[in-house]
Amino acid sequence: MQTRMAYLNETHDPALQSWVDSANIPDNGFPIQNLPFGVFRPAASAQAFRPGVAIGDRALDLAALARARPWPGAAGEALAACQADRLNGLMALGPDHWSALRLQLSRALRGGSPMRQALEPLLHDQAGLEFALPAHIGDYTDFYISLHHATAVGRQFRPDNPLLPNYKWVPIGYHGRASSIGVTGQKFPRPVGQTRPASEGGEPGFGPCERLDYELELGIFVGQGNPQGERIAITGAESHVFGLCILNDWSARDLQAWEYQPLGPFLAKNFASTISPWVVTLEALAPFRTAFQRNAGDPQPLPYLDSPDNQAAGAFDIGLEVLLSTQRSRAAKLEPALLSSSNFRHAYWTAAQLVAHHTVNGCNLQAGDLLGTGTLSGPDQGQEGSLLELNQGGKKPVALPWGEERFFLQDHDEVILRARCSKPGYPTISLGVCAGTVLPARL
């Protein structure tokens, strides 16, 4: 616990309250202990996007605050980096700067702060904002760190060999498509492509995807990168992580089944990926650190993937939810249906291990790179992170409370992913919402 406590500081005091009233409402999710970063502008405006921080149901314009130069030193340098339309500059500065800025923001937004008068005009209602991607994403890597997902999906693709021999040793990952990543609210046409021939040796099918799925993931934004050729050691790996968001790795299962061998998924994934707009820093998540879980019989990670800190507190207790609304449910003004709930703590590898693995061969990460965790299914029923798992490989439809059922996503379905950290005696820390909608295919 000593290791774990070392991450905590005055910004984590559960008694802190903000002069922004909505931040103090229980379970608001954006209390003064959170302070996630994003990029926004007033909706339906032609104004420039600018970095901001969420507080309650409002968002503070950091670009405007930066022009007032309220702070010297590292906090001031970090704030100055927020005078751009993306967070890459702030991300590249590293954890001392992030922490210094977070501390000043915490003090400025606390009840009784003398800065209240200066800051109030810089607040926007979140409901009136349009969000952009928090960073220019140079490269996007998607991992596969849920043993439960890998086993469940592996069983469908390779019934006799669900979990491959490398899984428990290698944090399996592959490169994804950066250009098609969008922020919550993304709408995209159902992808079109080739599917497996009806009979062996026959002509493949071609048309709109019939097995369109979501994947419940978290995204890890890289802060400071590493020079090409120099690895990041596991002991310092977390200092290269700026923060976490929610990620939906939309997947066309029928395209994937036909195209994925031998080089992995391609068109099955690269038509769209959606992330939540707010990036929650590792510092904000520190009270929810937890021990890195392994089951009896699982191998000890190789030394480059192992450290006492990682074992003691490298995982995070982040609750995850998948909800679905359909054209019919929205017409009837019904609440979205909860499809499943999971938790990031079930993952087989930690964020630090992903960074160490990604760079062990000298691959250079850059500020703003995005690492997806892979689908975060849990061990139990009701914790499936994709329809492919919920429907048991297309065998059993998912019943929706308003009478519809789904094997896979239909046109106009909206998938809503949520993530939040909760524990007694501490304000709820939300990662916000990642929503996206399927439009009809364009033929």
Add this chain to the structure above:
Amino acid sequence: MQTRMAYLNETHDPALQSWVDSANIPDNGFPIQNLPFGVFRPAASAQAFRPGVAIGDRALDLAALARARPWPGAAGEALAACQADRLNGLMALGPDHWSALRLQLSRALRGGSPMRQALEPLLHDQAGLEFALPAHIGDYTDFYISLHHATAVGRQFRPDNPLLPNYKWVPIGYHGRASSIGVTGQKFPRPVGQTRPASEGGEPGFGPCERLDYELELGIFVGQGNPQGERIAITGAESHVFGLCILNDWSARDLQAWEYQPLGPFLAKNFASTISPWVVTLEALAPFRTAFQRNAGDPQPLPYLDSPDNQAAGAFDIGLEVLLSTQRSRAAKLEPALLSSSNFRHAYWTAAQLVAHHTVNGCNLQAGDLLGTGTLSGPDQGQEGSLLELNQGGKKPVALPWGEERFFLQDHDEVILRARCSKPGYPTISLGVCAGTVLPARL
């Protein structure tokens, strides 16, 4: 042939000569019929990188020329886009602009041009230049379009199943790493990573790669992109291709064999990739168009991958060579050894088909994206595009003329890829050189 001739215009007249004398030397490779685009600055300077065009052994500074605004219309707009440190702006303008600029450059650099006096001060010796990546590469995709390579490598990884059933239908591709792509002259440490356990169920190996290889590829730079959700039809696909370069997709075979299932290569590839500095436009390559080859019994491509133009002239006759120099050969001042020769015309898919396939699901390409062809092995012995093929899966070393032999690359080995188009009665069109050197691993 009517289709093919439609690509040709006055810039292709084989009788054209330049007032830059070296451009007229037979087999120089950068005659006035070529005019490839790149980005450079004087070596060992702190000057800004700027776009330029190669002519003979010199390079014309297009940023400086742009300041003089010599041309109105599309050529002028294209030239104005060259006032940046990358070619993305020019690439995004599209083929009418590229063609207009090329025509004006061809006229300005021809013998007798009244612009000679104005242009001479803007020429640099190529030997004194440092090159940068021609474009900011937003996303890098690597394909696998040599049937011969896929079969040869497939035989080693899956002896009973070398060519998977999807190969002749799907242009197989996967996403690669953009951040680690460098330009010719790139040096990188030997990658380190996990390798397959010595015995089944045992602990994996960990250490420097022992099976480091090159892959002989071409790179395709995307020009104008497409909006997300809208596909690019095969009939117009080539208008989205700015040009071609040479690409070495360095590969760590032992890392790859252990990590690649089920999601494809990752650390085995993403430590470094090297490209040549000059991008040769499709217009410059037009005289070397050739019919798209299929063998009897190969299926007709699906309609979205098929067009009369693609069948008649969608392939290119581009000769390719792999050469190797070693620490020992350089010390003895010996010429690099030729390891193999191949040709782009042996590929199973064309550039147009790759663009159409990549976007059929709505994936958005962007100006400056790079598509690798995959290893361009030919059908015959001596046409292998990688050491893995030359050494028959590690069984037979490659003998070098100075007495060394190689299964895989050793530290300080330099791999030199060359590409050029030749035919009687037409000047040789070179794609230049793509060289890279392996440094010792950093442990």
